[in-house]
Amino acid sequence: MIPSTTASGTLLPWMVSIQQSLMQRFLQHSLHHGLLLSGPQGIGKRNLADELMKGLLCLQPSSDGACGSCQSCKLVSAGTHPDHHVLESDKQLGVDAIRTAIGKLNSTAQIGRHKVLLIPVADKMTEAASNALLKTLEEPTDNTYLILITCKITSLLPTILSRCEKLNLPMPDPEQSLSWLASQGDFEVTGALLLAYGNAPLRVLKALQDDASISYREFTDGLADMLSGNADITTFAGKWQGNAELVIDWCQQYYHDQYRQQLRSSDFERYQQCIGFAKRAQHPGINKSLLLTQLFSQLIQQ
Ligand SMILES: [Zn+2]
Incomplete structure (x- = not known):
C-alpha cells in the first residue's frame, strides 16, 4: 500500500506533473484512447495508472x-465501479481473458460517460491475446480508454506499440525519492540503499516493509570485511543464503x-x-549457500 502523499489522493510526488498534463489533455478531449506506460520497475507506473483511471471516471474531474x-x-x-476494469494475472494473459475484458467495454458506461480498462502487466499477453486487443486499439468503443503498463517494452508486439501513445516514465530524481521514502515510516534510508535497488523508490519501500530486519548496511x-580478508567467505555466504537473490541483486x-x-x-x-x-539463483533446488560462496570467491579474486 502506498500511503497518501498529495491532496489529489495517493499520487506519488514525481507523478504529479505527468498526471496533470494527461488530465489537461483529457479535459481538452485530446487524450489518446490507448496509453502505454513504460519504464523501470518500482517507480510507480501502477500508481499513476490508478490515479489517472480515477480521474477519467470522475464526474467532476479537474487538471x-x-x-x-x-x-x-x-x-x-x-472497488465496485462498473466501468473500471483491471485485467490482472500472475500467469500469461491468454486470448480468452482479453476477449472477456473487451466484452465488458462494449456496453454503455453505467455511471459517467467513460469506461477504462487497465492491463497492469501488458507483456504477459500472448501473441493471440495481443492480436485480439489490436482491434479495440484500432477502433475503440465510444468513450473508452485502455491503459497498458510494462517494464519490458521490447516484449510487446510492434503492432501494439504503434497503436498506443507511449509514455516512457523516467526514474525519479534520487533526492526526491529519498525525501519521499523518509516520509513513509521509521526507516533509515541512505543513498547507498536506494542505489542498491536501482534507485527505484518503491522497490526500496517494498523491501523495507517485507523484511525490515534485512539491513543493506549490515x-x-x-x-x-570479507573483501579485506577479515571475514570467512563460507560463513558470510551461509548467513545470507536465505536472501541470495537480493544479495546478488545488491552486488549487481x-x-x-x-x-x-x-x-x-x-x-x-x-x-x-x-x-x-x-x-x-532462479534454478529450483540450487544450493544458495554454495552459490553465494562461489560468487564471493570470484569477486575477491579479481
Ligand atoms: Zn470524483
Whole structure:
C-alpha cells in the first residue's frame, strides 16, 4: 500500500506533473484512447495508472485529477465501479481473458460517460491475446480508454506499440525519492540503499516493509570485511543464503554503479558475473549457500 502523499489522493510526488498534463489533455478531449506506460520497475507506473483511471471516471474531474468525493470516486475507492476494469494475472494473459475484458467495454458506461480498462502487466499477453486487443486499439468503443503498463517494452508486439501513445516514465530524481521514502515510516534510508535497488523508490519501500530486519548496511559492512580478508567467505555466504537473490541483486547494482563512475573493466566483469549468478539463483533446488560462496570467491579474486 502506498500511503497518501498529495491532496489529489495517493499520487506519488514525481507523478504529479505527468498526471496533470494527461488530465489537461483529457479535459481538452485530446487524450489518446490507448496509453502505454513504460519504464523501470518500482517507480510507480501502477500508481499513476490508478490515479489517472480515477480521474477519467470522475464526474467532476479537474487538471489535478479525480475529485475524490463524487459517486464515481467513491465506487472506485470501494472497488465496485462498473466501468473500471483491471485485467490482472500472475500467469500469461491468454486470448480468452482479453476477449472477456473487451466484452465488458462494449456496453454503455453505467455511471459517467467513460469506461477504462487497465492491463497492469501488458507483456504477459500472448501473441493471440495481443492480436485480439489490436482491434479495440484500432477502433475503440465510444468513450473508452485502455491503459497498458510494462517494464519490458521490447516484449510487446510492434503492432501494439504503434497503436498506443507511449509514455516512457523516467526514474525519479534520487533526492526526491529519498525525501519521499523518509516520509513513509521509521526507516533509515541512505543513498547507498536506494542505489542498491536501482534507485527505484518503491522497490526500496517494498523491501523495507517485507523484511525490515534485512539491513543493506549490515551486508555491505560484512562484504567490506570479507573483501579485506577479515571475514570467512563460507560463513558470510551461509548467513545470507536465505536472501541470495537480493544479495546478488545488491552486488549487481553496486558494480554497475562502480563501472558507471570509474569505467573500470574489472567492475564491468564483476557486474556481468553477478547477472550470471542472478540467473543461476532462479534454478529450483540450487544450493544458495554454495552459490553465494562461489560468487564471493570470484569477486575477491579479481
Ligand atoms: Zn470524483
